Structures are given as structure tokens and as C-alpha cells.
Amino acid sequence: MPPQNSAHGPPFRVAMAGVVGRLIRCWCRRAVGGRSRSALPSGHPALHPGCCSLKVPALQLHVSKTAMGASQKDFENAMNQVKLLKEDPGNEVKLKLYALYKQATEGPCNTPKPGVFDLINKAKWEAWNALGSLPKETARQNYVDLVSGLSSSSDSSSQGKPEAERKQAGYETVVMTSEEGITKIMLNRPAKKNALTEQMYQEIILALEAASKDDSAITVLTGNGDYYSSGNDLTNFTNIPPEGVEAKAKNSAILLRNFVGSFIDFPKPLVAVVNGPAVGISVTVLGLFDLVYATDRATFHTPFSHLGQTPEGCSSYTFPKIMGPAKAAEMLIFGKKLTAGEACAQGLVTEVFPDSSFQKEVWTRLKAYSKLPQNAMRISKQIIRSQEKEKLHAINAKESSILQERWLSSECMNAIMNFFSQKAKL
Numbered sequence: 104m105p106p107q108n109s110a111h112g113p114p115f116r117v118a119m120a121g122v123v124g125r126l127i128r129c130w131c132r133r134a135v136g137g138r139s140r141s142a143l144p145s146g147h148p149a150l151h152p153g154c155c156s157l158k159v160p161a162l163q164l165h166v167s168k169t170a171m172g173a174s175q176k177d178f179e180n181a182m183n184q185v186k187l188l189k190e191d192p193g194n195e196v197k198l199k200l201y202a203l204y205k206q207a208t209e210g211p212c213n214t215p216k217p218g219v220f221d222l223i224n225k226a227k228w229e230a231w232n233a234l235g236s237l238p239k240e241t242a243r244q245n246y247v248d249l250v251s252g253l254s255s256s257s258d259s260s261s262q263g264k265p266e267a268e269r270k271q272a273g274y275e276t277v278v279m280t281s282e283e284g285i286t287k288i289m290l291n292r293p294a295k296k297n298a299l300t301e302q303m304y305q306e307i308i309l310a311l312e313a314a315s316k317d318d319s320a321i322t323v324l325t326g327n328g329d330y331y332s333s334g335n336d337l338t339n340f341t342n343i344p345p346e347g348v349e350a351k352a353k354n355s356a357i358l359l360r361n362f363v364g365s366f367i368d369f370p371k372p373l374v375a376v377v378n379g380p381a382v383g384i385s386v387t388v389l390g391l392f393d394l395v396y397a398t399d400r401a402t403f404h405t406p407f408s409h410l411g412q413t414p415e416g417c418s419s420y421t422f423p424k425i426m427g428p429a430k431a432a433e434m435l436i437f438g439k440k441l442t443a444g445e446a447c448a449q450g451l452v453t454e455v456f457p458d459s460s461f462q463k464e465v466w467t468r469l470k471a472y473s474k475l476p477q478n479a480m481r482i483s484k485q486i487i488r489s490q491e492k493e494k495l496h497a498i499n500a501k502e503s504s505i506l507q508e509r510w511l512s513s514e515c516m517n518a519i520m521n522f523f524s525q526k527a528k529l
């Protein structure tokens with residue numbers, strides 16, 4: 104229900120949506136309690152908002168006698184469909200439905216504007232009034248279209264479906280699922296400790312892009328199996344294309360920069376559910392997450408010098424900022440492995456949970472957070488990130504370019520050969 108005054112920017116609209124939401128919930132409690140339903144659009148079978156499980160009973164329909172044959176039938180069907188929606192479409196959509204319904208049945212808004220303190224009726228009036236002189240037939244059609252969109256998304260929603268059906272198609276190395284306001288991206292190469300192949304970097308970039316646009320409140324990255332991730336798959340460096348190693352290093356630097364960039368730019372709360380040990384790039388990008396929950400079995404390890412490499416994931420900036428330069432140097436230069444408790448004490452991890460109850464406790468917490476007002480969370484994240492977004496992108500570019508050189512060094516090549524000849528398990 105955005106106010107139509109263009110002087111009111113998004114924050115104002117968001118604030119108003121919150122106020123109206125609260126008031127609509129208050130109204131619902133009154134209505135369910137058997138008191139006045141005067142706030143309900145006459146004849147509109149609106150869903151009861153999610154504050155309780157009851158639906159507002161449909162009232163008698165008063166569809167205009169002049170409604171067109173088939174279109175009126177569609178309209179009536181749509182009104183019935185609204186009652187069957189499995190999910191609350193949210194206050195903004197309900198106001199839109201209300202407005203279209205009124206326009207379709209009564210024509211342009213013809214009642215006086217409610218007083219400034221009558222926020223619910225004022226919101227409804229504004230939604231209706233905003234439709235101006237939209238013809239009844241068009242309003243009826245728009246109502247039908249809107250309900251049809253809601254019904255199909257409700258039908259294909261995750262409610263009551265087994266997880267396999269909720270998986271989003273098109274990914275091979277990650278599993279992407281959405282449920283209860285949370286989109287989960289799970290690294291899915293457990294036999295290789297979720298080492299990140301080039302395909303995986305690409306799929307994570309795509310998954311983050313999709314999650315940034317979906318209707319979830321929170322996005323989670325986690326791992327399948329006993330590891331969170333063992334970092335970059337070292338076979339990435341052994342796959343040399345015909346164009347040669349320089350081209351390989353250049354392309355890898357571009358991939359790295361894009362991968363880290365998608366974490367820098369991610370617009371919603373991003374949570375790492377660190378289900379086991381984490382190595383290399385899977386550790387460094389944690390500095391770009393909003394929450395990092397770890398099992399007490401997790402360890403955090405960036406053996407860059409051992410591999411002849413240098414920090415990435417903006418860790419050359421975020422780690423000293425998070426844990427101070429001395430502790431950051433221990434990790435990034437000397438490859439010190441931290442326990443989950445140590446990582447938490449140094450601010451890299453938000454909270455550590457016992458492994459036995461890790462999944463249960465973390466998901467309970469996240470499900471509660473996912474019910475917080477989405478726009479407020481998103482805007483808060485963006486304010487925080489905006490302070491240093493440009494700087495992070497510049498650091499990412501610099502780190503990627505330095506690594507491009509490092510990958511061509513004998514130090515790096517020897518370290519990778521050592522790994523594959525089983526001389527070194529880092």
C-alpha cells in the first residue's frame with residue numbers, strides 16, 4: 104500500500120506498510136472477536152492476515168449487475184480462489200485486491216477520505232482512490248490476473264511438499280531450497296569436502312543472484328556432509344586450457360572477483376551455517392556475511408602461505424578490521440587454524456553451538472529471524488554495507504589481481520603438486 108505521493112520515498116512506504124500491517128492485525132483481532140467488521144471491504148473475501156490461523160468468513164457478494172458475462176464468472180471464481188489461498192499474500196497485496204474489488208464493483212472511489220488517525224480505512228481508501236478512473240472491466244480483469252498469479256505461486260509454494268520437490272532446478276553442485284522465508288544454498292560435494300570447483304563458483308554466483316530476487320527474508324550458505332568447505336578445489340589449477348597458464352590465471356582471477364563481488368553486493372541478510380571445518384576462500388568470505396553460526400566441530404583455516412598464495416575474499420581488509428591486525432596476521436600470513444571458540448572470541452563467528460544440537464538450534468533461530476519485517480532487515484543491511492561497498496570492491500579487485508600473479512609462481516605450483524602427490528595434507 105504505497106502512498107501515491109511521489110515525495111514519499113521507499114523508507115516512508117516501508118514504514119507505513121509496517122504501521123498499516125500492525126493496524127490491520129489489530130483490526131483482524133477485533134473482527135474475529137465478533138465486533139464491527141466495518142473496516143472490511145463489503146463483500147471482499149480477504150484472507151485473514153497471518154497473525155492467527157482463522158480466515159475471515161466471506162461475506163455476501165454484491166457483484167455489479169452490469170458485469171460482463173464471462174468476465175463476471177472469472178471475477179467470481181477469482182474471489183473464491185482468494186479464500187482458498189494457502190499463504191497470506193501480505194498486506195500490500197490485500198490492499199491491492201481490496202482496491203480492485205471496489206473499483207470493479209463500485210467504480211471510482213466515491214467516499215470521503217477517512218481521518219488521519221483512521222489509518223486502516225485511510226490506507227484502503229488511498230489504495231482504491233489511486234486507481235482513479237480505471238474502468239470497472241479493467242479493474243475486474245486486473246483482479247482476476249492478480250489472483251491467478253497468487254494462486255499459481257501458492258500452488259507451487261513449498262508448503263506441505265517434500266524437500267525434493269522444493270529444490271530449485273538447474274544446479275548440479277549446490278542444492279538450493281526455499282522454505283519459511285529462508286533460501287538455503289547448500290554446497291553439495293561431500294565426498295570432496297565441498298571443495299569449490301569452477302562450476303560451483305558459477306552456481307553459487309547464480310544462486311546468490313536468484314536468492315537476492317526471491318521473496319525470502321534470509322539467505323543461508325551451508326555445506327553437506329562433515330565439512331563446510333575445504334576451499335578452492337586444487338584441481339582447478341591443474342586444468343590448463345590450450346591458451347596456456349596465463350589465460351588460466353586470468354580467467355580464474357575474473358571468476359574469483361565475480362564470486363567475491365556477489366557476496367559484497369548481496370542485498371539481504373546472509374548467514375553462514377558452518378556445519379564443519381572451513382578452509383581457504385570459504386573462510387575468508389565469512390567476513391562479508393551478516394551472521395556466522397558454527398558447530399563446535401568447525402575449524403577455520405587459511406593456509407595461503409603454505410600454498411604460495413595470498414588472501415582473497417576481502418580478508419586482507421575484513422580480518423584485521425574484525426579481529427585486529429595481529430590475530431589477522433596469524434591466520435592470513437601464518438595459516439594458524441582456529442577452533443570455532445577461538446574464531447568466535449575473535450569476532451569472525453557470531454555464535455558457536457554444540458554439534459549435537461547445532462542444526463536444530465540454528466534453524467529455530469533463523470526461522471524466528473525470517474519472520475522479522477523483511478524490508479527493514481534488507482534496508483539495515485544495505486545501510487551497513489553501503490559504508491564500505493566501494494572499498495570492498497576495490498580490495499577484491501586488488502586481491503584477485505595479486506593472486507593472478509601468484510598462481511603462476513613456482514611456490515604455488517609446487518604446493519599444489521605436493522597436495523596431489525599426497526606429500527602435504529594442510
Ligand SMILES: CCCC/C=C/CC(=O)SCCNC(=O)CCNC(=O)[C@H](O)C(C)(C)COP(=O)(O)OP(=O)(O)OC[C@H]1O[C@@H](n2cnc3c(N)ncnc32)[C@H](O)[C@@H]1OP(=O)(O)O
Binds near residue numbers: 294296298335337
Ligand atoms: C578461482 C578461485 C580461486 C580462489 C582461491 C582460493 C584459495 C583457497 O581456497 S586455498 C585453500 C585450498 N584448500 C586446501 O588447500 C585444502 C586441501 N585439502 C586438504 O588439505 C584435505 O583434503 C582436508 C584437510 C580438507 C581434508 O582432509 P581429509 O579429512 O584427510 O580428507 P581427504 O583429504 O581424504 O579429502 C577427501 C577427498 O576430497 C579431496 N579434496 C578435499 N579438499 C580438496 C580441495 N581443496 N581440492 C581438491 N580436492 C580436495 C581429497 O583430495 C580427497 O579426494 P580423493 O582422494 O579423491 O578421495
